[in-house]
Every structure is written in structure tokens, then in C-alpha cells.
Amino acid sequence: IGYGAFSSCSGFTGSLIIPNSVTTIEENSFYGCSDISGTLTIPDSVTSIGNYAFYQCSGLSGSLTLSNNITSIGNYAFYSCSAFTGSLTIPNSVTSIGDGAFSSCSGFTGSLTISNSVTSIESQAFYGCSGFTGSLTLSSSVKSIGSNSFYQCSSFTGSLTIPNSVTSIGDQAFSQCSGFTGSLTIPNSVTSIGRYSFQHCSGFTSSVTIPNSVATIDDEAFYSCTSFDYIGIYASTDLGTDV
Secondary structure, X not given: OOOOOOOOOOOOOOOOOOOOOOOEEOOOOOOOOXXXXXXXXXXXXXXXXXXXXXXXXXXXXXXXXXXXXXXXXXXXXXXXXXXEOOOEEEOOOOOEEOOOOOOOOOOOXXXXXXXXXXXXXXXXXXXXXXXXOXXXXXXXXXXXXXXXXXXXXXXXXXXXXXXXXXXXXXXXXXXXXXXXXXXXEOOOXXXXXXXXXXXXXXXXXXXXXXXXXXXXXXXXXXXXXOOOXXXXXXXXXXXXXXX
């Protein structure tokens, strides 16, 4: 399905069926097709979804099933597809989740599962996805968590473990994720904790330890994290203001 093939075709109604013969959904393919409704299944024949492919297809509802052979999800691919419900599984074939890929998809009501193949979660990937429930388990192969990647994902519960593969946590990465409870684990692989990264994550209990690998904790990184029993800093760390 080529670049912009059905872009801004706002009069379509009913469901969208993508056949098993399709291997690629290119950029802007269904950009702004806001009247398409129902569930969306990306067949296993598809290996890539381009940037803005389903941007503002806000009428899609029900579940979203991704191809088990897809390797990348483009920037803003499903931006503002706010009526999706249920859980979302990022399959084992995916290595990267693009900028804003699921930003403002606030309707999801189940869990979010990110496979172990994912190495990067880019900026705003799940920005404003406030409906996800249950715990958040990050891939053990993720190296970077981009800025605003889980901003305002306020319904996650349970503890949060940053895997040993992660080296950086971006600005506002988990800001306003107020539903987390239990502990927060930051591994020895992390070297920097970005500005506002855990701001207003007020539900954490128990303790948090900043390992000696961390060189920088930026401005207001843990601002308004009021429930920690103990914070241990074991490094010569540059602290931002109002950390």
C-alpha cells in the first residue's frame, strides 16, 4: 500500500480489511481516515508500517492486532487512534517503536506487553496512553527510553523495573505515571536520568537506589514522588534543581 494511497479519504465507513498479500504499509497510507471503524488486524505478511500510516484514524475501535513479522513501527503510525480498547502486544519481531507511534491512544483498557526484541522506545511512543492497566514490563534488550515515552500513562500499577540493558532514561519518560506502586529499580547500566523523568509518580513505595553508574540526575527528576521510604544515592552525581 503506497505512500499516501488513501490519505484524507474521510468518507470511508465500516471496517478496514488488509489482505494477506500486503507486505508493506507505507507512510501516510491511511492518514486522517477518521471514519473507518471496528477492529484492525495487520496480517502476518506485513513487515513494516510507515510513518503516519494510520495517523488520526480515530474511528478505529476494539482491538489492534499487529503482524508477528513486523520489524518496525513508524513515527506517529497510530497517533490519536484513541478508540482502540483491550490489550496491546508488541510482537517479538519488532526492534524499534518510533516517535509518537501510539501517542494519544488513550482508549486501551488492558495490559501493554513489549517483547524482548525491542531495543529502543523512542520519544512520545506511548505518550498519553492513560488507559493501560496492570504492570509495565520492559524488554530486557531495551537500551534507551526516549523522552515523554510513557508520559501520563497514569493507570499502570505495580512496581517498575528498568532492565539492565538501559543506559539512559529520557526527559519526562514516566512523568505523571501516578499509578505505579511498590518499588522502583534502576540498574547499574543507567548513566543519566532525564529532566522530570519520574515527576509526580506519587504512588511508589519502599525505596529507590541511584547506582554509582549514574552521572547525572537532571532537574526535578523525582519531583513530587512523595511516597518513597528511602532514597539512596551511591555516586558522585550531578544533581539538577528540585530533584
